[in-house]
Amino acid sequence: MMKYSYVINKDDYINAGKVSSQIKKILKELNVRPDILRRMAIACYEAEINMIIHSFGGEITLVIDNKAEFIFKDIGPGIKDITLAMKPGYSTANERARELGFGAGMGLVNIKKVSDEFNIESSTKGTILTLRFDLL
Amino acid sequence: MILRDILRVLNANHIYIDDQTILDRDFICVSVTDLMSDALAMVCSAGEHTFLLTGLVNAQSIRTAEMLDINTIIYVRDKVPQQDDLNVGIELKMNLFTTSLSMYEASGLLYESGLKTATR
Ligand SMILES: Nc1ncnc2c1ncn2[C@@H]1O[C@H](COP(=O)(O)OP(=O)(O)OP(=O)(O)O)[C@@H](O)[C@H]1O
Numbered sequence: 001m002m003k004y005s006y007v008i009n010k011d012d013y014i015n016a017g018k019v020s021s022q023i024k025k026i027l028k029e030l031n032v033r034p035d036i037l038r039r040m041a042i043a044c045y046e047a048e049i050n051m052i053i054h055s056f057g058g059e060i061t062l063v064i065d066n067k068a069e070f071i072f073k074d075i076g077p078g079i080k081d082i083t084l085a086m087k088p089g090y091s092t093a094n095e096r097a098r099e100l101g102f103g104a105g106m107g108l109v110n111i112k113k114v115s116d117e118f119n120i121e122s123s124t125k126g127t128i129l130t131l132r133f134d135l136l
Numbered sequence: 137m138i139l140r141d142i143l144r145v146l147n148a149n150h151i152y153i154d155d156q157t158i159l160d161r162d163f164i165c166v167s168v169t170d171l172m173s174d175a176l177a178m179v180c181s182a183g184e185h186t187f188l189l190t191g192l193v194n195a196q197s198i199r200t201a202e203m204l205d206i207n208t209i210i211y212v213r214d215k216v217p218q219q220d221d222l223n224v225g226i227e228l229k230m231n232l233f234t235t236s237l238s239m240y241e242a243s244g245l246l247y248e249s250g251l252k253t254a255t256r
């Protein structure tokens with residue numbers, strides 16, 4: 001089993017996407033099948049950006065054995081209405097995030113679409129997004 | 137359609153070319169958007185035969201392309217990334233071009249040329 005952890009900081013627009021880029025390189029070196037790798041990269045990037053632009057910061061953990069599991073855990077402020085947040089087009093992204101090309105309200109929809117298992121839990125204490133990918 | 141011909145149709149200029157052979161590569165799909173999550177909803181499986189047409193000129197356009205295994209980006213309205221953002225593109229071995237056309241004009245010409253949409 002392999003485990004990787006990365007700290008993500010709130011509003012760290014300069015480094016946005018760097019962790020996903022590193023994770024993508026690791027997965028490539030582990031010879032993850034290209035189509036699975038692509039889906040994992042998309043989900044990881046969307047979730048990393050969400051932590052930067054919507055949360056107070058947190059941590060990304062990736063655990064790989066015969067499958068891959070991502071845990072995106074932040075320290076708040078949480079998502080009030082998850083059903084609403086999952087709706088295509090719903091976004092509370094601020095001006096800065098929109099300038100960077102985010103705020104379409106499609107991130108969670110994309111993540112759900114590309115992952116094999118998707119689970120999201122949220123309270124004012126934070127959001128935990130868990131994703132699983134079959135590796136075969 | 138090979139990139140060389142696409143660049144001619146769009147009257148596009150080079151910003152940075154990592155790999156000259158890209159000019160002779162065949163491109164099938166194009167992702168046209170300023171919204172990164174729309175680009176990330178890509179359905180075209182062949183990243184190496186897909187390019188991004190966008191007006192979003194910051195580093196996130198480059199990072200988004202990276203996630204999709206796309207290494208060719210054409211910016212509209214003569215936009216060029218600022219040096220810091222350009223450095224990200226160079227590091228990630230991107231091929232970057234710019235056209236004076238608007239997104240609408242460029243899309244129309246690409247559509248007429250038979251390019252398919254990469255996102256749906
Ligand atoms: N980690 C998070 N913490 C708090 N709120 C979040 C978090 N992730 C998502 N949200 C909320 O859910 C909404 C929808 O998220 P989603 O990723 O689908 O869209 P977006 O980030 O607004 O835009 P896009 O991802 O298309 O650029 C966000 O606008 C935000 O209100």
Ligand SMILES: [Mg+2]
Nearest residue numbers: 046050107108
């Ligand atoms: Mg998002």
